[in-house]
Amino acid sequence: MTLGDQFETRFEVTEQVYRGFMEIFADRNPLHTDEAFAREHGFSGKVMYGNILNGFVSYFVGECLPVKNVAIQHQQIKFGTPVYLHDSLVMHSHLAEVYDTVNAYLFKFYFQNTAGVKVARGEVRIGLLS
Amino acid sequence: MTLGDQFETRFEVTEQVYRGFMEIFADRNPLHTDEAFAREHGFSGKVMYGNILNGFVSYFVGECLPVKNVAIQHQQIKFGTPVYLHDSLVMHSHLAEVYDTVNAYLFKFYFQNTAGVKVARGEVRIGLLS
Numbered sequence: 001m002t003l004g005d006q007f008e009t010r011f012e013v014t015e016q017v018y019r020g021f022m023e024i025f026a027d028r029n030p031l032h033t034d035e036a037f038a039r040e041h042g043f044s045g046k047v048m049y050g051n052i053l054n055g056f057v058s059y060f061v062g063e064c065l066p067v068k069n070v071a072i073q074h075q076q077i078k079f080g081t082p083v084y085l086h087d088s089l090v091m092h093s094h095l096a097e098v099y100d101t102v103n104a105y106l107f108k109f110y111f112q113n114t115a116g117v118k119v120a121r122g123e124v125r126i127g128l129l130s
Numbered sequence: 131m132t133l134g135d136q137f138e139t140r141f142e143v144t145e146q147v148y149r150g151f152m153e154i155f156a157d158r159n160p161l162h163t164d165e166a167f168a169r170e171h172g173f174s175g176k177v178m179y180g181n182i183l184n185g186f187v188s189y190f191v192g193e194c195l196p197v198k199n200v201a202i203q204h205q206q207i208k209f210g211t212p213v214y215l216h217d218s219l220v221m222h223s224h225l226a227e228v229y230d231t232v233n234a235y236l237f238k239f240y241f242q243n244t245a246g247v248k249v250a251r252g253e254v255r256i257g258l259l260s
Contacts, residue, residue, distance in 0.1 A: 016154070017154055017155075020150060020153065021154060021185070021188075024147055024150035024154070024185060025147075025185040025186065025189050026189055026193070027185075027188045027189045027191075027192035028192070028193070029193060029200070031192075031198075031199070031200070031201060031259065032192065041259040041260065042259075042260065047201070049188050050188070050201075050202045050205070051181070051185055051188040051202075054181045054184040054185075054205075055151070055154060055157075055181050055184075055185075056155065057181065058151075058155055058157045058179055058180070058181040059155050059156055059157045061157075061159070062157035062159030062162065063156070063157055063158070063159060068159060068160055068161075069161075069171065070159070070161070071177070071180075072209060073209060074206070074207070074208045074209070075180070075181075075206065075209075076204070076206035076207075077204070077206075078203065078204045079202060079203060079204070079205075129161065129171040129172075130171065130172065
């Protein structure tokens, strides 16, 4: 992995992802489950769980890098724009920092929807397993 | 919600949570799925996905606060110690900062296992919906 390496990964916020997340984590907050509640608060529909995007980050780290012996050390994300059911997102990420002495790598990323809006951005630091 | 408010929430890393996360997000990185691989790298068994803990944070915000009209604005987590299948974790959190003018609240948290080890720590900033 070389500084500046870029990645693009597409993720679909399907019914299966949404329902699966709800069932696993039992978060039934009305913003995510009650269409009327979400609309009353100015949204176009039920807002997807932000942490679905963190699950996508897990896939990116676990499956999309050229190495498999990795573990996440630190992760952060800022949510800017709501994500809705059936949204199609592209995660754009790049290797922003390399810490040679500790075999760690920092990726910065953002998720963009099909309207071109960057809905969330963040970073994830990974370490190579010894 | 008042500055300093404390919360304790117990989470179980069950087979259902682990399998569900794997199926939803399709992350089959060997650290999380291959017992032998994990042991070769010095772990006691398959390491759980760090982002399972972020799912627990979603539950905390969505279900454990005295208000329901909330949305996560920003979230970060540092992973220190591996979490294994069947671990029982307590998320200790407290309201660390209140931003009155923007109706936002910052919670700091850590997850502790039954051996008393703080396996991860982080913070989550939420905003009240208007």
